[in-house]
Amino acid sequence: MENKEFDTSLLKDKALAEAILGKENLVQWETQQVSETDSFFLAQQANILKRIQKKKAHIISLRNLGKIAIAASLLTIIATTYILVNKPTPVVATELVKIEEISSDEIENYVNANELIAATDWSSELNEEAAIYEASTMSSNTKNDSNTTD
Amino acid sequence: MQDDQTLVIAFQASSDKEGPFTQLLQRHQQQVYYQVKRMLNNHMDADDVAQQVWIKVWNKLDGFKMESEFSTWLYRIAYNETLNFIQKQEKQKNINQSETDFDFEDKRIGSDQLKSSQIQIALEQAVKQLPEKQRFVFMLRYFDALNYEKIAAITGTTVGGAKANYHQAIKKMEEFLKQH
Numbered sequence: 001m002e003n004k005e006f007d008t009s010l011l012k013d014k015a016l017a018e019a020i021l022g023k024e025n026l027v028q029w030e031t032q033q034v035s036e037t038d039s040f041f042l043a044q045q046a047n048i049l050k051r052i053q054k055k056k057a058h059i060i061s062l063r064n065l066g067k068i069a070i071a072a073s074l075l076t077i078i079a080t081t082y083i084l085v086n087k088p089t090p091v092v093a094t095e096l097v098k099i100e101e102i103s104s105d106e107i108e109n110y111v112n113a114n115e116l117i118a119a120t121d122w123s124s125e126l127n128e129e130a131a132i133y134e135a136s137t138m139s140s141n142t143k144n145d146s147n148t149t150d
Numbered sequence: 151m152q153d154d155q156t157l158v159i160a161f162q163a164s165s166d167k168e169g170p171f172t173q174l175l176q177r178h179q180q181q182v183y184y185q186v187k188r189m190l191n192n193h194m195d196a197d198d199v200a201q202q203v204w205i206k207v208w209n210k211l212d213g214f215k216m217e218s219e220f221s222t223w224l225y226r227i228a229y230n231e232t233l234n235f236i237q238k239q240e241k242q243k244n245i246n247q248s249e250t251d252f253d254f255e256d257k258r259i260g261s262d263q264l265k266s267s268q269i270q271i272a273l274e275q276a277v278k279q280l281p282e283k284q285r286f287v288f289m290l291r292y293f294d295a296l297n298y299e300k301i302a303a304i305t306g307t308t309v310g311g312a313k314a315n316y317h318q319a320i321k322k323m324e325e326f327l328k329q330h
């Protein structure tokens with residue numbers, strides 16, 4: 001039923017066009033349009049499939065390149081972090097110098113140059129040291145005295 | 151013989167897509183080509199556009215959700231590609247400007263089709279002066295005998311719009327033929 005309706009409406013539409021434009025003209029025009037041979041369509045089909053193959057190959061190679069690029073960047077990151085983490089601390093060459101080898105002038109210059117040490121009040125330091133020494137000797141003497149009296 | 155839907159499912163599901171694609175291509179190749187050729191009226195251009203349509207189908211078929219028939223979807227792609235081609239051609243025409251381009255077009259038509267009569271030429275001109283949508287609707291209805299639902303889906307319009315386009319196309323062609 002639906003098909004019949006569809007057919008009649010299509011036939012009506014076609015009849016309208018043919019009445020105005022001429023059925024023969026339309027048929028002739030269509031014959032000119034629909035004129036390709038089977039070999040043309042075979043060639044077109046081959047072309048389309050060839051283009052698709054090319055595209056596929058291109059995509060695959062891009063995918064592979066992508067994987068390689070990811071692997072390369074990961075390797076670079078790992079290598080750089082490894083180098084940075086294991087960077088050897090610079091070894092400062094130190095020579096052992098004996099105090100006897102240093103001249104008193106050099107020591108004096110060093111002390112003068114160093115503010116903290118230079119600011120030290122050496123006399124009071126010595127006095128303090130002396131007082132401690134005295135106190136210790138005094139206590140040992142009193143101990144000896146008490147031993148002898150016993 | 152498998153129907154379009156089965157072939158689309160096979161394409162989407164399998165890793166070997168070429169088999170089902172080739173079957174779809176063989177089934178619809180001629181209709182796509184002639185649909186484009188009727189619009190462009192030129193063999194070489196129609197061949198280029200038709201090939202482009204199938205490349206697009208290959209690229210997009212995985213995402214086709216089968217909300218419409220495969221053929222509707224396919225002819226819609228063909229319709230859009232043809233319109234894009236016409237627009238590009240028109241832009242190119244504007245850049246190149248009239249005289250040389252006009253000569254070229256005349257030669258192209260002349261070599262591509264052998265005109266049998268003045269009426270044929272007039273008819274061709276009448277078809278050519280139609281707006282793209284009306285031309286497409288007329289071709290799909292008259293030569294491909296598609297129903298208006300399908301034509302509406304292909305051209306992105308309503309059924310009423312498609313019917314109106316068909317009748318307007320005939321009216322415009324009639325007026326053109328009367329004048330020439």
